[in-house]
Amino acid sequence: MWTIIIFIFVIIILRDTFQRRASYPPGPLQFPVVGNLLSVWWHLRKLKYHHILWQQWSRKYGPxxxxxxxxxxxxxxxGRHMIKEVLSREVFDGRPDGFFYTMRNFGKKIGLVFSEGAFWNKTRRTxxxxxxxxxxxxxxxxxYITEECKALVELRLADAGKPIYASHMFDVSIINILWRLVAGKRYDLENEQLKHLCYMITRSFQVVDMSGGVLNFMPFLRHFIPNLIGYTELKNLHGTLYMFLKETIQEHEQTLDSNHPRDVIDTFLIEMSQNKESFTEEELQVICLDFLEAGVETVSNTAGFMLLYLVRDQELQHRLRMEIDAEIGHSRLPALSxxxxxxxxxxxxxxxxxxxxxxxxxxxxxxxEDAPLGNYVIPKGTLILLSLxxxxxxxHWKDPAAFLPERFLTKDGNLIQDDWLMPFGSGKRxxxxxGLxxxxxxxxxxxxxxxxxxKLPKGDPLPxxxxxxGITLAAKDFRVIFEPRKIY
Incomplete structure (x- = not known):
């Protein structure tokens, strides 16, 4: 009797598996339990980067x-077409509920980045x-941006001629800009607490890649090898970051004036006091962490790469300075106008x-929900990564590995807005x-x-x-000498 029941159970599972596989997008051979994990591990030994592996496999198996x-x-x-389709359809607007994503959010889908549905709409709007x-x-x-630019220029003038490690040079400056709106406070660029905070944010983005790593795929392993899969380090990093945020929120609570909000935190606290069902303190902490991380790990990393390409190419710098001299001059500071x-x-x-x-x-x-995409069906709960x-x-790009600003200019010198460039996403997400x-x-x-x-310091290799x-890509550390222009 039991043999028959087990046999029927196995047949049902196999039939469901093959039916689902028939409509599921193609990919490398999967193995029981681990799926493609062994293949990923093997290929990363050579390729190093997850996004390069996804790129190679996509070219083999399809978009x-x-x-x-x-x-x-x-x-x-x-591909542009498929990525835009995902970003335009509500059925794909969910955020993953894997362990890696929710562990930073007190085990919940809250905040601005990893929430969805009505809660996300309310949080984003507020x-x-x-x-x-x-x-x-x-x-x-x-x-605020100009003040931080001036402070950074003054700091570089103070250490002019000395080699500066530049890949994270913008971290505190960029946090200051948004933090003045969120928490009503800015920090000195040499503030050790903020520099350490930036380091912890950066480190938390380097422990795993955006897919969540083993913490997502086999979360039960945190009970057996927590150090090996990054669980212990991430838990400690998030704990320290939330301690900083909790102290910041408590400082606001002690001096809160409901009639005169000073910043975003005050606004949320007033909303919470007037409507107990609006937001919780945990939700406010996650929102603040989303703001904090957004600056350091996106704008700062991009600025670091931009600096890297500038120091690699003196002709690029020369052309930029010519335009700055012609359009702005030296008697005033640059402006958004x-x-x-x-x-x-x-x-x-x-x-x-x-x-x-x-x-x-x-x-x-x-x-x-189960949803069609191209010729396939994406099962409910599937995590979707967009190969940006x-x-x-x-x-699409000619010589994509080369830094060529001219690809965004017409022959007449007008700017091209290429819709294959989507660094900030598309759609309602x-x-x-x-803009910031x-x-x-x-x-x-x-x-x-x-x-x-x-300039590069004498003897330093080209960066x-x-x-x-990691979760985001960052430039490897490199040194730059900031040499004041003689006209100043």
């Missing part, structure tokens, strides 16, 4: 690549309105966004910080090149363009 990593279905989507109330997108915002005239500078920024692709697979999406690195460094990020990159670039020549792998 919709089907994988199973441990207990999780993962689909990697490539956060964006609060930011606008305190100057986001206004002249106040430009003033200069952007419309400075097409080469804008092309350099677009090329930096393209070639660095710091969010190599974007922020993961999840299928909320391949989009920005694939066959498009990054709300896009573009403004920051423009002002930091023009302030620095208005004042300095960027490598090979990135550090």
């Amino acid at each position: 919709i690549l089907g994988l199973r990593l441990g207990l999780m279905n993962i689909v990697v989507v490539s 956060a964006l309105q609060s930011l606008k109330n305190f100057g986001y997108g206004s002249r106040t915002m430009e003033h 200069d952007r419309s005239r400075m097409v080469y500078t804008e092309a350099v920024i677009l090329e930096a966004l393209r070639i660095s692709s710091v969010a190599a697979v974007g922020i993961p999406h999840m299928a909320l 690195y391949d989009l920005h460094n694939g066959s 498009r990054c709300i910080g896009e 990020a573009r403004s920051e990159l423009f002002l930091f670039l023009t302030h620095l090149l208005q004042k300095f020549h960027l 490598t363009t090979e990135p550090i792998n």
Whole structure:
């Protein structure tokens, strides 16, 4: 009797597996329990980077690549058409509920980045309105960015001629810009607490890749080998970050005036006091962490890559300085109103966004229901990665490994907005910080090149363009000498 029951059970499982596999996107051979994990591990020994592996497999199996990593279905989507389709359909607007993603959020889908549905809509609406109330997108915002640019220039003037490790040079500056709106506070660029905080954020993004690693695929292993799979380190890093945020929120609570909110945290606290069902303290902490991480791991990494390409190419610097001298001069500081005239500078920024692709697979999406995509069916709960690195460094671009701002310029010198470039996503999940990020990159670039020549220290090799792998990509550390221009 039991033999018959077991036999029928196995037949049902096998039939379901083969039926699902028939409609599931193609990919490498899967094995029981581990799926493609062994293949991923084997290929990464040579390729080093997950986004390069996904790119190679997508070229072999097609623009919709089907994988199973441990207990999780993962689909990697490539190509402008398919990526835009995913970003435009509500059924793919979910966020993954794997252990790696929820462990930073107190085990819940909360905050701005990893929430979905009605809660995400409410959180995004409240956060964006609060930011606008305190100057986001206004002249106040430009003033804050300019202050940080001036402080960074002064710091580089103070150590002019000395080699500076530059890949994380912008971290505190960029946190300061948004943190003045969120928490009403800025920090000195040499503040050790903030520099350590930036290090912890950076480190938390390097422990695993955006797919979540073994913590996602086999989360039960944290009970047996927590140190080996990064669980212990991530838990400690998140604990320290949340301690900082909790102290910041408590400081606000002690001095809160419900009639005169000072910043975004005050706005949320007032909303929470007036409506007990609006937000919890845990949710506010996660929202603040999302703001904190967004600056350090996107804009700062892109700015680091931009600096890297500048120091590798003196002719690129020369052309930028010529445009700065012609359009801004030396008697005043750069302003956002200069952007419309400075097409080469804008092309350099677009090329930096393209070639660095710091969010190599974007922020993961999840299928909320079984849904067709192309000729396949994506099962409910499948994690979807968007191959933005391949989009920005694939066959659409001539000589994609070369830093060529000219690819964004017409023969007449006008700027090209290529719709194959999507560093901030698309659709309703498009990054709300896009305007701020573009403004920051423009002002930091023009302030620095208005004042300095960027040179490699004597004897230092040309900085490598090979990135550090992780949730986002970052430039490997390199040194720069900031040499003041003689006109100053």
